[in-house]
Amino acid sequence: MSVRKRAWATSKGEQKTAWVVDYVDAKGVRRQKTFKLKKQADAFAATASVEVREGVHVADSDSVTVNAAGKFWLASSISRGLERSTVDQYRQHLDLHIAPLIGEILLSKMTVPAVRAFEDRLRETNRSPTMVRKVLVSLGSLLADAQERGLVVRNAVREKSRARTKGTERRQERRHKGKLKVGVDIPSPAEMKAVIGALEGHWRPLLLTAIFTGMRASELRGLRWSDVNLDRRELRVHRRADRYNEIGKPKSEAGERTIPAPPIVINTLREWKLSYPRPYSNEMDTNGNRQREKPDDAHLVFPNGSGKIESLANIINRGLIPVQIAAGVVDATGEMDDQGKPLFRARYTGMHALRHFYASWCINRPADGGLGLPPKVVQERLGHSTIVMTMDVYGHLFPRGDDADELAAAERSLLGD
Structure with missing residues (x-):
């Protein structure tokens, strides 16, 4: 793999220069990629050499657009026997959110910064935090399908660091929705x-x-x-x-x-x-x-x-x-x-x-007309996939155990009558 400078003159006599990366991909095909700056060419050469060695490099000319990959993704979803409603949701995410903003971008250009920029554009165009999260999940699924087809090297959505943003996004989503309130969301x-x-x-x-x-x-x-x-x-x-x-x-x-x-x-x-x-x-x-x-x-x-x-x-x-x-x-x-x-x-x-209401009835103390069930049992009754989901939605309804009567009883137990 080599990086060389190329110089030429235009028909008007103007001198032009560019930096060319010349290499042979994993299929044995000679490739060239041109850059304006040497540091861009060097960065690409360093990355491409590793990808070629690992057998995962995909040249831009072999890549496809996000729109084209989306059609493959929908076809795969249908062939896998996913529910019709799920496929329809995927199609809506592709047609209404992904295609209008990044549909013509090559998959090889879908880097982590590109995904972050797409995420920002979704928010700027007044998509809700919940919708932004769902669309990104769909984009990640689309890229995973493209990976299996050899159309893209990496899944930028799944590479994007989630540890730093996961809790923040969850809090933002809860703030957007607000806590469920009795008399507003939950019947009393x-x-x-x-x-x-x-x-x-x-x-x-x-x-x-x-x-x-x-x-x-x-x-x-x-x-x-x-x-x-x-x-x-x-x-x-x-x-x-x-x-x-x-x-x-x-x-x-x-x-x-x-x-x-x-x-x-x-x-x-x-x-x-x-x-x-x-x-x-x-x-x-x-x-x-x-x-x-x-x-x-x-x-x-x-x-x-x-x-x-x-x-x-x-x-x-x-x-x-x-x-x-x-x-x-x-x-x-x-x-x-x-x-x-x-x-x-x-x-x-x-x-x-x-x-x-059923969730609140399970959670409320027997003294308040409820069942007083622990969180894990409430999760099982509701059929939630994780206890986190149960606590995110209904955690504020569980008795705190630090009300006046409970505090007084704990004080008597510790200090004696």
Whole structure:
């Protein structure tokens, strides 16, 4: 590998100079790369010589753009059998965030400084801290796929030091979201008592189960009767229905779990099992109408009227929101109806609010109407992949153990009466 100076004259007689790195790559192909400054040429030569020796060097002419690598990455994601919703999220990250900013850059140019500059541009263009983190994860996955194809030497996203920024980014993300607050993000016990009292009909068993098991909406939609053990009073979670109504496994192993259920849920499910909407069979009744199938443990616990997977929109718009309005768990919209009366809207607009309530119920002390469970058990009940996730979201809800009564008891124990 050599570094030499090249001089030439233009058609107008101007003298030009450049520094050329002349080398043979790992494939035995002679390569040349030109630089304006000698120090740039020397730096490239030092790096390239090591890469060639290790057999990992990729010349710019053999590299592809981020856009081209992104197409390979999406094709790999599909062939690996990733969930449709996951592939769609990857495609959105590529089309809306990666391609517009760095899509035409060669992979060989994706260095750590380039990734840091991309990260800065994401923030400058008003992407949220959460979105910035997710897009960088997707870019890292894209580069990993390109590495396996021999299109790039290193994964600059994964080389970028995370030790210094990981805690900072987490704190920034929490500040952006703010801590979950009772009465704002988490229904209070009084609000939940009012909601439970207003539950009736088709939505009562589903929402009661959500309130007292903390199951995700996708897990509730995929739950079968074979997963419900009424005698042992527990529910097994190992399936979920995604946004496209396709049944699959939970996204992580931690999502597969068994959750104990209180008597109010078990008794309601016993009654519901006698009248839940079953799928239609091919048999006809005397009036020529299709009959329902006989009860079967393979049936969904919370299906729609046809016995098929219930949509999340129906659960929210026909179940969660109306019952809050009926229970008076509402906020004023600031608008008036035709008769001059104030209009109200449901305070909690997503099913995750019920999951937040369940988490708080597990955490609260028995004296406060909760279960008083330790963090590790709460993590297992919620199906979180790590205890860090549980503590990041709900850590501020756990009793501190240094309240006035606890301090007084500790003082008496230490000093005596």
